[in-house]
Amino acid sequence: MNTRAWIVFLDESGVSLLPQVRRTYAPRGRTPFLRHRLNWKRASMAGALGYHSTDPDRGARLCFHLKPGNYDTLGLIEVLEQMKVFYHGENVVLLWDGLSAHWSRVMRAWVAEQDWLTLERLPAYAPGLNPVELLWSSLKKRELANLAGDHLADVAEQGIHPINTNPQLPWSFLTHTGLTTHPPHPPNLRKDQ
Numbered sequence: 066m067n068t069r070a071w072i073v074f075l076d077e078s079g080v081s082l083l084p085q086v087r088r089t090y091a092p093r094g095r096t097p098f099l100r101h102r103l104n105w106k107r108a109s110m111a112g113a114l115g116y117h118s119t120d121p122d123r124g125a126r127l128c129f130h131l132k133p134g135n136y137d138t139l140g141l142i143e144v145l146e147q148m149k150v151f152y153h154g155e156n157v158v159l160l161w162d163g164l165s166a167h168w169s170r171v172m173r174a175w176v177a178e179q180d181w182l183t184l185e186r187l188p189a190y191a192p193g194l195n196p197v198e199l200l201w202s203s204l205k206k207r208e209l210a211n212l213a214g215d216h217l218a219d220v221a222e223q224g225i226h227p228i229n230t231n232p233q234l235p236w237s238f239l240t241h242t243g244l245t246t247h248p249p250h251p252p253n254l255r256k257d258q
Contacts, residue, residue, distance in 0.1 A: 070156035070183070071126070072246050073115040073148070076197035077136050077164075080108055080205075109136050111144045112197045113159075114235050115152070116246045125235030126151070127200075129225050138166045142175050149181060158183045162195065196238035203228060203238075 108131055115126040128151050130144045148157065161167050163186060176184055192198045204224045228234050239246070 070118050070158045071115045071152055072118050073113050073126075073128075073152075073157050073159050074187075074195050074197050075111065075113040075144075075159055075161045076195050076201070077109055077111045077141075078201045078205075079135075080110055080131075108133050109140075110201075111136060111141070112200050113144075113148060114196050114200060114238060115157070116235075116239060118158075118246050121246065124232060125239070127225070127229050127235060129229075136166060138169045138171045141166055142172065145175075145179075145182070149179070152181070154181075156181055156183075158185060160185045160187050160195070162187050162192075163189055194242050194244060196235070196242050196244075199238040199241055200228065200235075203234070 111128075111130040111132075113126075113128040115128070117123040128144075128148055130147060132140060136144075145159075148159075159182060161184070166172065167184075168186070176182055187194055
């Protein structure tokens with residue numbers, strides 16, 4: 066693995082215009098009402114959280130992509146093309162799960178032509194190792210809670226903006242996984258061993 070690369074975690078999730086209803090506070094005797102158009106439109110989101118492997122001062126980077134319908138191999142290649150522009154001139158080690166579109170023949174052929182990108186697979190049944198899962202949790206349970214929007218792009222943007230403007234949140238997501246961007250230095254071996 067390139068030791069001077071961006072380590073990027075990527076995951077996909079779904080969003081809809083139906084608001085995520087959560088508890089809220091209101092003055093006594095004034096029941097809050099959440100008004101929205103009953104709209105079942107759904108979209109898929111791809112989020113990529115990047116951390117520099119040797120220079121944490123470069124900050125964490127969040128890439129976000131929204132599209133109608135579901136992601137397939139070609140849709141994910143489109144996301145990776147946008148990431149290539151976002152990380153222009155940088156090397157990227159991408160960690161993602163075992164979704165069939167991530168490891169399809171077409172995806173592997175496309176990745177083989179990319180000199181900036183290395184793919185690594187996260188262990189199966191280990192969503193707790195992907196900080197993007199925590200991004201989705203924060204987005205859906207906090208930022209989008211009780212939000213009734215008219216357009217999917219507005220809903221997603223209103224949810225992502227507070228996360229993207231808080232420089233500590235992406236680092237807290239990584240910390241919560243128990244992973245780090247660089248291995249600890251090996252302990253010094255005693256000379257008499």
